[in-house]
Amino acid sequence: MAHPALVPPVLVDPLPEYEDSVGPRRRRPSAWHLLLLPLSLVMLTPLAWMVVTAVSTVQESRQFPPRLPSSIQWSNFVAVWTTAPFGRWLINTAVVSAIVVASNLVFCSLAGYAFARLRFRGSGLAFMLLLATLMVPFQVVLIPTLLIVKSFGLIDHLGALIVPNLVTAFGVFMMRQFFLALPPELEEAGRMDGASRAGVFLKIVTPLMGPALATLAILTFLSIWNDFLWPLVAIQSPENMTMQLGLSTFQGSHLTDWPLLMAATLMSQLPVILLFLAGQRMFVRSIASSGIK
Amino acid sequence: MAPIVLDGIRKVYPGKPPVVALESLDLTIDDGELVAFVGPSGCGKSTVLRCVAGLEKLSAGRVVIGGREVQELPPGRRDIAMVFQTYALYPHLTVYKNLAFPLKERHVPRERLDSDVRRVAEMLELTPLLRRRPAQLSGGQRQRVAMGRALVREPVAFLLDEPLSNLDAKLRTQMRTEIAAIHRRLGITTIYVTHDQVEAMTLGDRIVVMRDGRLQQVGTPAQVYENPSNLFVAGFLGTPTMNRIVGHTSHGVVTAGSLRLAVPGAPDGESVLGIRPESLRMEDTHAGWPSFEVAVSHVEALGNENLVHARVAGRPAQLDLDSASALAEDTVVFRAPPKVRPETGGTVRVQLDPSQLLLFDRPTGERIRLLGPATVIDSTEIIH
Amino acid sequence: MVRTAEAPAASAPVEGRPSVLRRVWWSDHLAGWAFISPTVVLIGLFGLVPVVWAFVLSFQQNDLISPGKWVGLANYKKLLHDPLFANSVRNTIVYTAVFVPVSVIGALLVAAALNRRVRGITFYRLAVFIPVVTSTVATATMFSWLLDPDFGLVNAALSKVGIASQGFFRDPHEALMSIVLMTVWGWLGFGVIIYLAALQSVPADLLEAAAIDGCSRWRAFWRVEVPLLAPATLFLVIWLTINALQLFDEIFVTTKGGPVGATTVVVYYLYQQAFQYFNGGYASAIAYVLFLAILVVTVVQLTAGRRLSHAER
Numbered sequence: 001m002a003h004p005a006l007v008p009p010v011l012v013d014p015l016p017e018y019e020d021s022v023g024p025r026r027r028r029p030s031a032w033h034l035l036l037l038p039l040s041l042v043m044l045t046p047l048a049w050m051v052v053t054a055v056s057t058v059q060e061s062r063q064f065p066p067r068l069p070s071s072i073q074w075s076n077f078v079a080v081w082t083t084a085p086f087g088r089w090l091i092n093t094a095v096v097s098a099i100v101v102a103s104n105l106v107f108c109s110l111a112g113y114a115f116a117r118l119r120f121r122g123s124g125l126a127f128m129l130l131l132a133t134l135m136v137p138f139q140v141v142l143i144p145t146l147l148i149v150k151s152f153g154l155i156d157h158l159g160a161l162i163v164p165n166l167v168t169a170f171g172v173f174m175m176r177q178f179f180l181a182l183p184p185e186l187e188e189a190g191r192m193d194g195a196s197r198a199g200v201f202l203k204i205v206t207p208l209m210g211p212a213l214a215t216l217a218i219l220t221f222l223s224i225w226n227d228f229l230w231p232l233v234a235i236q237s238p239e240n241m242t243m244q245l246g247l248s249t250f251q252g253s254h255l256t257d258w259p260l261l262m263a264a265t266l267m268s269q270l271p272v273i274l275l276f277l278a279g280q281r282m283f284v285r286s287i288a289s290s291g292i293k
Numbered sequence: 294m295a296p297i298v299l300d301g302i303r304k305v306y307p308g309k310p311p312v313v314a315l316e317s318l319d320l321t322i323d324d325g326e327l328v329a330f331v332g333p334s335g336c337g338k339s340t341v342l343r344c345v346a347g348l349e350k351l352s353a354g355r356v357v358i359g360g361r362e363v364q365e366l367p368p369g370r371r372d373i374a375m376v377f378q379t380y381a382l383y384p385h386l387t388v389y390k391n392l393a394f395p396l397k398e399r400h401v402p403r404e405r406l407d408s409d410v411r412r413v414a415e416m417l418e419l420t421p422l423l424r425r426r427p428a429q430l431s432g433g434q435r436q437r438v439a440m441g442r443a444l445v446r447e448p449v450a451f452l453l454d455e456p457l458s459n460l461d462a463k464l465r466t467q468m469r470t471e472i473a474a475i476h477r478r479l480g481i482t483t484i485y486v487t488h489d490q491v492e493a494m495t496l497g498d499r500i501v502v503m504r505d506g507r508l509q510q511v512g513t514p515a516q517v518y519e520n521p522s523n524l525f526v527a528g529f530l531g532t533p534t535m536n537r538i539v540g541h542t543s544h545g546v547v548t549a550g551s552l553r554l555a556v557p558g559a560p561d562g563e564s565v566l567g568i569r570p571e572s573l574r575m576e577d578t579h580a581g582w583p584s585f586e587v588a589v590s591h592v593e594a595l596g597n598e599n600l601v602h603a604r605v606a607g608r609p610a611q612l613d614l615d616s617a618s619a620l621a622e623d624t625v626v627f628r629a630p631p632k633v634r635p636e637t638g639g640t641v642r643v644q645l646d647p648s649q650l651l652l653f654d655r656p657t658g659e660r661i662r663l664l665g666p667a668t669v670i671d672s673t674e675i676i677h
Numbered sequence: 678m679v680r681t682a683e684a685p686a687a688s689a690p691v692e693g694r695p696s697v698l699r700r701v702w703w704s705d706h707l708a709g710w711a712f713i714s715p716t717v718v719l720i721g722l723f724g725l726v727p728v729v730w731a732f733v734l735s736f737q738q739n740d741l742i743s744p745g746k747w748v749g750l751a752n753y754k755k756l757l758h759d760p761l762f763a764n765s766v767r768n769t770i771v772y773t774a775v776f777v778p779v780s781v782i783g784a785l786l787v788a789a790a791l792n793r794r795v796r797g798i799t800f801y802r803l804a805v806f807i808p809v810v811t812s813t814v815a816t817a818t819m820f821s822w823l824l825d826p827d828f829g830l831v832n833a834a835l836s837k838v839g840i841a842s843q844g845f846f847r848d849p850h851e852a853l854m855s856i857v858l859m860t861v862w863g864w865l866g867f868g869v870i871i872y873l874a875a876l877q878s879v880p881a882d883l884l885e886a887a888a889i890d891g892c893s894r895w896r897a898f899w900r901v902e903v904p905l906l907a908p909a910t911l912f913l914v915i916w917l918t919i920n921a922l923q924l925f926d927e928i929f930v931t932t933k934g935g936p937v938g939a940t941t942v943v944v945y946y947l948y949q950q951a952f953q954y955f956n957g958g959y960a961s962a963i964a965y966v967l968f969l970a971i972l973v974v975t976v977v978q979l980t981a982g983r984r985l986s987h988a989e990r
Contacts, residue, residue, distance in 0.1 A: 188348050
């Protein structure tokens with residue numbers, strides 16, 4: 001064998017390019033469409049049918065087998081606004097959501113940060129108790145909460161929907177997890193640079209809370225939006241009802257006027273569906289992260 | 294600039310059993326000195342730094358910076374600055390704002406703030422990057438911003454926590470020289486923590502070797518390298534690691550395999566011969582130097598030199614530093630010039646410079662200081 | 678360069694702690710309690726106090742208006758012999774036993790189908806996700822109409838393929854399953870979101886290794902991906918079970934517990950007792966039994982889940 005020093009180095013050929021998947025070759029439509037398309041249509045059917053019925057007349061809705069309406073009846077939508085305090089329901093829900101979300105963002109961040117970063121006597125016990133409340137189903141505290149709210153004179157008042165929800169244990173837990181995951185060096189650097197504890201929180205930590213706050217906001221909003229049992233029990237007057245509650249009473253009193261009912265349902269869901277479509281990536285990410293327990 | 298005095302500092306973490314991160318440690322760092330703390334993970338070097346910084350509370354002892362006792366003060370009031378291993382740059386602020394942050398916290402007026410920031414940016418070649426965010430910077434650039442943020446305040450002391458360990462090898466070498474240059478230029482008292490002994494040796498005016506929360510040795514790089522006080526220090530500094538051959542001393546003669554040397558002043562007992570790779574030569578030209586044959590097991594060609602791993606006949610055993618037990622292997626490592634490349638499996642003759650020999654007491658690891666140079670007893674023909 | 682110290686030197690430490698240290702220690706303490714006090718007060722008032730109070734209530738006969746009367750364990754004893762309660766328990770168990778597996782497996786399969794880059798995948802995914810944001814009341818209303826025995830779309834479709842019209846919500850034998858259908862539709866998107874997130878976090882090199890080992894895509898899915906989804910599956914099973922056991926809204930809006938008690942679930946029965954018959958104490962006892970059941974079921978599921986994942990190793 002020749003001495004290695006005598007063999008001149010050889011230039012190795014560059015590797016041939018991989019067959020590029022993008023190219024003139026026409027891509028065949030995937031077979032998955034055969035499965036996904038019917039699936040999506042089935043999932044969308046209830047919503048689609050709701051829309052169809054909402055623009056039908058009562059007679060058209062009583063056809064069997066059902067037929068598509070001959071013309072679009074906008075009158076149903078108008079009727080909903082006039083026969084029920086629909087606008088009030090919308091405003092009530094919006095007000096309650098806004099206040100509850102805002103207060104949760106503030107209080108859960110403060111508490112979550114304190115539990116994650118600050119050391120003070122009693123913090124362990126306080127956090128344990130907080131966690132414990134997470135395990136208790138709402139139905140257990142339903143009646144006593146009602147009695148407490150009654151003693152504050154908030155029955156049949158929007159306050160009954162707001163006050164018990166100003167802070168949620170879940171929100172605190174979530175924010176604590178977030179703060180625990182922040183690298184402590186950032187705050188240490190801040191302290192070395194001379195910021196006080198509050199300064200560190202406001203100037204360094206708060207700007208980084210964006211995504212976590214967005215998630216908390218979305219999840220809190222969804223839970224308020226969906227809440228039914230509590231408003232059912234705490235609110236009686238139609239003007240103070242939330243959308244959910246209002247819709248159910250509406251349904252109770254217009255049982256056979258399906259177009260009217262569907263119009264009401266459609267209008268009640270439209271804001272949230274539009275919100276979802278606008279921010280669906282954030283929504284989906286928030287819901288996915290609620291699974292990381 | 295100020296001297297730093299560590300007076301009996303001690304840090305214990307509660308638990309069952311409690312963890313002693315720092316045994317009582319005393320050290321005086323002179324004004325303007327760069328002291329490198331070096332040691333394996335968990336030796337306590339970062340703990341020392343964090344205690345000086347104020348990020349950990351001392352269990353006992355005092356930290357005095359520039360004549361002021363600071364151990365009760367929060368970090369922001371000690372007039373010191375720190376560069377974190379992960380840089381800890383504020384991700385939502387531009388480079389300019391990152392550099393300005395410490396000055397803003399001290400309510401430095403805007404003009405002076407701007408000039409200070411620009412001066413530091415200039416010094417660290419960050420001026421074109423001032424509008425960028427940390428996420429848009431490379432590792433080396435981030436490191437410089439971290440240093441800039443620490444320097445912009447002109448602190449009296451400068452703490453660096455493994456600042457180069459997140460950089461690739463080439464960048465590390467480059468930044469090392471930059472840090473040395475900055476230190477020469479600004480003359481700030483610096484504590485530099487690293488696990489890389491090359492950084493410690495090249496940057497430190499003095500080196501502190503630590504292990505298990507205890508100070509092993511303090512001295513200039515030359516002192517610590519040439520005169521290690523125990524086996525751990527000797528084995529920690531120097532690449533490739535010093536050869537440590539197990540032997541036995543009696544009546545002033547140490548026997549290790551087929552090596553026999555007179556070691557005046559050495560007490561009887563189990564010993565370890567410390568032979569640095571550069572103390573072994575592949576020539577046969579020095580009279581009076583012990584020489585012996587070794588069987589080459591493999592050669593690592595590094596381009597600028599060759600590292601030869603070879604087995605010493607007569608079966609002396611090497612000492613494993615971690616377990617303090619004798620390894621079965623009896624290879625030694627020595628250096629050969631790049632053009633000299635012994636064949637694997639062949640035998641070569643090596644000579645040992647006895648003036649470079651280090652002798653250690655095996656049970657304690659302590660260095661045994663000889664009263665005179667070690668000398669050869671036998672001419673060293675090996676009997677297989 | 679002479680630097681002046683920035684802060685006055687710490688007061689000379691005499692005996693005990695210097696004042697600076699105490700100030701620092703206090704500020705941490707104060708800050709901590711300041712930060713958590715609104716939370717502690719609110720959750721204490723609306724979380725902890727009611728839990729204890731409900732417990733007390735469960736030992737009383739209380740119509741929520743006049744002061745209650747202490748009856749000891751009478752409520753709990755009554756629960757054991759109450760045929761209506763037993764009926765509600767049975768309905769709840771049947772509902773849960775069907776809803777949870779169908780939802781979990783359905784979500785898994787749909788998520789697997791949606792976990793690919795096909796043109797229009799966003800549309801398909803949205804179609805599955807949107808039902809998640811529709812409220813329970815809206816879902817119930819939509820399905821009341823869809824499943825209307827006389828004019829509903831579903832019966833029309835069935836008659837097209839020659840199946841007779843079904844009673845759905847009006848048929849005692851079909852009502853509960855109709856509820857299942859409705860809630861599966863509403864919850865599917867949630868499970869899909871969870872599974873999609875889990876599927877997308879499967880490291881690509883695992884699948885590449887399987888491909889090199891000659892594993893078909895189908896087998897790779899079941900042998901490699903699904904086991905990695907175990908935590909997501911466990912979470913979903915637990916979460917959906919807890920929600921299933923608390924079913925209420927849809928029942929209230931559609932069947933109101935009927936027909937003939939076929940869809941009376943535990944929480945609906947609780948609601949009736951508290952707000953229609955004014956047996957607040959009895960209702961609280963029911964609530965506590967439900968609480969206990971949820972706890973037990975969750976613990977069982979958690980330990981079973983952990984044991985299964987250990988068995989696989």
